Amino acid sequence: MDKNNERNFRRHRKSCRLHWTVCCLSLLLFSACTTDTNLPDAEQADRLPLSLQMELPKQLTVVVTRAGEGKATTGNPTRNGIEIKKVRVMQFDQTTPDDDTYNIRKTYSKETTGTTTDWFTQTDGGLITINTSTTTFWNRTSKFYIIANAKELHSTSSGDGTDISETAKEAVLPTAYFTFPESDVTGTEEPGILAYGPVAYTEKTGTGSGNAKPVAIFARLKRAYAKVTVNYTAGTGVSITALRVENIPTRIYPFPATGNSPTDAFMNVDLTVNAGQTTYSFFMPENLRGNGTSTTAKEKNQPDNGPTQSGSARNLDYCTCIVLTGTYNYYPNNTPENAANPISVEYRFYPGADMIRNYDIERGKHYTLTLDLKGANSADARVTITDGNVFTIADPDDVTHKDDIVFGE
Structure with missing residues (x-):
């Protein structure tokens, strides 16, 4: 080997040794950092703080945002017409089953009168961060459930709902309910009962010198109820005098089981009919009846x-039905003898995903039913004449439903 080649070989070998030394030192430093980061210490290995952020659902009806409804500065956080007054977080331990069910391990609950804002922070975009203070949850494989604005949890003996107590089991959630009174059906403000979950959490293991990392939940809250709007056009000679909604469930199930809704506790609600008004809206719990x-x-x-x-x-026993009653005058522009004696008529419509087969009213959706009331056809099953004459409606009638909620994690 000549002298030039020998010098080049020595420089290359020296450079390789230097790079190897740097790599080894970097690996040791990186290992030291990862050993002491993101792991709870021995005293805090069992406890976890909660970092909870919530996003409210979008509006069911697209309207201009009301003034002052951005970032809350006083009172409770409000967005899209929904005010957050109460929040509850429940953790169910999945590691210690008891009779094939899981016990509640920890809860966080906050209810406010609206006079203070120290329990939350809100961004201009409406994202709400809940201040859970020193509340800690357990570092166990578990599931989290979040409920907002649920009415006070009553015992079953009161008939107002299910008691989700500190000793409740996760198995009670699919059948846990809150009473939905008629005032919430006909109210102008949304009921605002929102839910999210379950959120799965896997236990973290290991010890170190750092603090316990919080379990972070970003809850895209979803409505536990639906909205229905009825628009009708009364043709010549038609007068609507009453509007009733039949088979409205009286219970809201925040975390329902799959399948059809229960077949108990229904109510009929009469909406106030005002002169000149042809659009009516109401809120109701989910009512899944199928096709x-x-x-x-x-x-x-x-x-x-x-x-x-x-x-x-097959039957229509529990299906939600819109009932309009009124009169029809065959001779509205003339003066025959029977012009002063219009016939009485009742129209019945079963809304759903369509106006032919489906009878479902799903949570988080806004159903708009548009009706054109005119014509004469005695073969229409949707119309009943109470005094022996004939009456019908024009086709087509139409229903649309809109889902404005952001789904997904």
Whole structure:
């Protein structure tokens, strides 16, 4: 090997040794950092603080945002017409089953009168961070559930809801409910009962000198109820005198089981009909009844075409129904003898994802039912004439439903 090649070989070998030394030192430093970072110490290994951020649902009806509804500076956080007054977080330990169910391990609950803002912070975009203070949860494999604005949790003996106590089991949640009074149906403000979960958490293991990292939950809250709007056009000679909604569930289930809704506790609500008003809206709990067998809108009102419920024969027993009653004058512009004696008529409509087969009212959706009341056709099952004459509505009638909630994690 000549002298030039020998010098180059020595320089290359020296450079390789230097790079190897730097790599080893870097690896040792990196290992030291990762050993002491993101791991709770021995005293805090069992406890975890909670970092909770909440996003309120979008509006069910697109309107201009009201003034002062951005970042809350006084009172409670408000966004899209929903005010957050109460928040509850429940942690169910998944590591210690008891009779195939899991016990509640820890809860956080905050209820405010609206006179202070020290329990939350809110960004201009509406994202709400809950100040859970010193409340800590357990570092156990578990599931978290969040409920906002749920009415006071009553014992079952009071008949107002399910008691989700400090000793409750996770298995109670699919059937846990809150009473939904008629005042919430006909109220102008949203009920605001929101829910999110379950959120799965996996236990973290290891010890170190750092603080316990909080369990962070970003809860995209979802409505536990639906909104229905009825628009109608009364043709010549038609007068609507009453509007009733039948088969509204009286219970809200924040975390329902899959499948059809229960078949208990329903109510009928009369809406106030005002002169000149042709649009009416109301809120109601979810009512999942399924699909029927009709092939036209006129057949949807026939019980034999209704959904099969709880294994029984097809019927319309628990399906939500919009009922309009009024009169029709055959001779509104003339003066025959019977012009002063209009016939009485009742129209019945079963809203759903469509106006032919589906009878579901799903949570978080806004259903808009548009009706054109005119014509004469005695073959329409949606119309009942109470004094022997004939009356019908014009086709088509239409229903739309809109889901304005952001789903997903």
